[in-house]
Amino acid sequence: MRLLLLLVALLTTNSLFSQNIFWDGGAGTNDWDDAMNWDTNQLPTSTSNVYITTGDSVSISNGVVTAKQIQLSLNSVLEISENSFVFLNSSIPYDRLNILSGSKCINHGLISISGGNRGIRMSSASSYTDQVLVNYGDIIALSGGHSLSFNDSHVTNYGLINFDRTISTNNSVVENYGDIVSTGNNHLNLDVYIGHSGSSIYKDNPNHLSYSMYVDSLYGNPVIGSADQLMGLAVDYVSPGFSPGILHTTNLDYAEISEIDIEIGADTMDHIFIDGDLVLFNSELNIELIDGYIPSITDTLNFIIAGGNIAGTFTTINLPPEMSDFIVDYSNPSAIRLIYNPALPVELISFDGVNERGQNILHWKTATEINNAGFNIEVLNSNSVDWQTLGFVEGNTNSTAEIEYSFIDKFPVKGISYYRLKQMDLNGGWEYSDQISIRNNKSTVRVYPTVFTDDITVDIDSKTSMELVDQEGRMVYSKQLAEGKQSISLNHMVSGIYFVKIDNEVFKVIKR
Secondary structure (H helix, E strand, C coil): CHHHHHHHHHHHCCCCCCEEEEECCCCCCCECCCHHHECCCCCCCCCEEEEECCCCEEEECCCEEEECEEEECCCCEEEECCCCEEEEECCCCCCCEEECCCCEEEECCEEEEECCCCCEEECCCCCCCCEEEEECCEEEECCCCCCEEEECCEEEECCEEEECCCEEEECCEEEECCEEEECCCCCEEEEEEEECCCCEEEECCCCCCCCCEEEEEEEECCEEEECCCCCCEEEEEEEECCCCCEEEEECCCEEEEEEEEEEECCCCECEEEECCEEEEEEEEEEEEECCCCCCCCCCEEEEEEECCCEECCEEEEECCHHHCCEEEECCCCCEEEEEECCCCCEEEEEEEEEEECCEEEEEEEEEEEEEEEEEEEEEECCCCCCCEEEEEEEEEEEECCCEEEEEEECCCCCEEEEEEEEEEECCCCEEECCCEEEEECCCCEEEECCEECCEEEEEECCCEEEEEEECCCCEEEEEEECCEEEEEECCCCCCEEEEEEECCEEEEEEEC
16 A cells, blocks of 8 residues: 555656756666666656666666656667566656667566656667567556657567557557557557557547558558547558468548558468458559469459448559459459459450541440550551551550540551551450451652751652652652652752652652
């Protein structure tokens, strides 16, 4: 009872005066409770601002410690034993536990923070892979509105971290084997979060004005959730695992995810369970096969299940070669799965063409499109021994409405040209359409450049003749032309404007 009364007194007392006290290791031990280790030769009290800046390791064992704040720097280490209690209390807005310059805190006991509005801050680790805070016990801040801020740090939690204000990271990794809870009307913002099996991360009472959780990169198989169904989870990159695993959100209205990695094995695979709605916006899906697994045409692989509706589709889908005949199926409004689809992903209604003014114009129409990247337009004519690609027309990815397409061959050869479409899907697969033929009875003629000094080039698909006429209408030069591209020397002509007449076409050129 006396100990309880003492703890209550320590937590409710907040002196107006502060004392700075520095660790100097004068006793030659690492024991916090040895007064000779402090520069005042007195133990810190509830009015003390404690500074450990010597690069030493300090241990709190089997006791109760009080202070206003503790600051670690210069590669110092503070280790709190399983049966120890650290109470940090002040109404002044200090960082209660400030871990700087490559230092580390290892907690097996209880760290309790109250008063003021700032909690724990970590920064300036030598690398974000360095473990700055390792928690096996409890770290609790539930009064006064406290924040937990990680900068250039790696935090590993095996116990409980419970803060009543924003938990945020910058260039940091949070690795969780236990439970992390952020309460109060603030955000939970994370760079890289790794959740191991059995771990959970919750946002209680999320801010109704924006997402309750922001995560840049999310790995592992944690339970992620919110105690109130008000807001959602925004994630840039998700990789359930480890090889494979389950990501499960609870009590969230919705989640918005930009990129998802899914591993599929012979007996198990990654799953994502969203309690509310799922929004896919400019999202990317990456599928990896593991353990030598090769999917069968009878496999139906459900990898996302939502308690609400799923809006949007993946704009980029990367499947392994073994799954080139699989498609992402969105037919269920609350689930996304991979299914075998041997059919052409595009249903072509019509494909025809016409010659107009010496140009061959192609038209085609689709009824449905699934993962359609677009169409290569290929031609075969008297100038080629094999099919040649003329161009590419982008598809509409996924559609159930009729869509019309067109393409113009501006310089078809004289005679018959054959055309076909090579439909390309997002997985790298392709399929040819039937071929059509178009006759062009008009010679194709090109004359360039229009402004020249010595020579002009004429490109024509059949033998014919040319005439050069000046501005007075007089023919000043003529020549028989062979089929193909040829250079015509006109350096003997005076400067001025001329007209090149070939068959029934006239081209204006200027000699400088």
